[in-house]
Amino acid sequence: MTALETQTWSVQSLPGLINRMPKAELHVHLDGCLRVSTISQLARDHDIPLPVREEELEDACVVPEECRSLAQYLERFVIPLSVLQQPEALERVVYELCEDARRENVRYLEPRFAPSLHTRAGMSLTDAIAxxxxxxxxxxxxxGLEGGIILCAMRHRPPEQNLEVARAGERFLGHGVVGFDIAGDEAPFPILEHLDAMQYAREAGYGMTAHAGEGAGAESVRDAVEVVGVSRIGHGTRSREDPGLLPLLRERGICLDMCPYSNVQTKSVSCLSAHPIRFYYDYGIRVTVSTDSRTCSDTTVSREMIRIHEALDxxxxxxxxxxxxxxxVGFADAACRETLRQEMAAEMRELRSGISNS
Ligand SMILES: [Zn+2]
Incomplete structure (x- = not known):
């Protein structure tokens, strides 16, 4: 087989097409996306001791197959966070995330991070966001990406610190920052404890999202939508536990930004074929697909799409x-998203005509 034939075959196969199609990713945590080589280099450069040997680093950062819970999943962020306490480190890893995303033709990206997790070595919230x-x-x-940064409040942190994050990010709105989220261990820390920060962010003009309905039930989604007024939910896998919530999500156009493999790893769903993304999609609720964390979940948007193709058709x-x-539903400037949509649609047409002509 010639090189050309090999290329034609890979374009025709669905995984090849998915990899080439223009994509968007709305739910991706910066500290879950570090290249392992970058972690070891940052640790060396900044003299940060790592709890494992270099050859064990990858295993220490990737969630194991037999992950038991969201809490165990979150443990995988400890090492990456330990090397992200200097501005240059943060600047570098978000740049590398852009490169990694574009390599699989992601064109619209909203990386998110929690500024309050980067202040251990004296960096201020403002310096981290900058x-x-x-x-x-x-x-x-x-x-060549469009999109912007989402700032995360953390559920287990003091409410006043989350309010400070919302305040610190305000001056970056329209200058790289586009949204506000709340993340972390959901079940013991309800969003209603952080209403001040969430309301402040909404009024300041951030695009609003919240992790909900993953570690806790549908009432957590309802609080985020009805009380806080978010337009997007991170995960929302358990929303269907409350049948009354489903028409509300559909009618208000609330989007569930789902991460299928991560949801299996955190035990929010039992396996991919039981993942509710197909149910919500068919019901008419807006859904998107993202990685959550490229390194921790050892995945890409393309792989997530291939997974839902195989498991959910x-x-x-x-x-x-x-x-x-x-x-x-992205939070960046609407005109810019529409221009990008047209460009991406043209690219998609070209890809399709490549299939029908071959
Ligand atoms: Zn997430």
């Missing part, structure tokens, strides 16, 4: 629809 914003702007420019047109939805 560093990530610089890295994002450089990466977006060099790799999502076809190419449906996967493209998830991408269009992501561009509709």
């Amino acid at each position: 560093a990530v914003t610089r890295g994002w702007q450089a990466g977006a420019r060099d790799f 999502f076809q190419l047109d449906e996967l493209w629809q998830l991408t269009v939805t992501a561009l509709e």
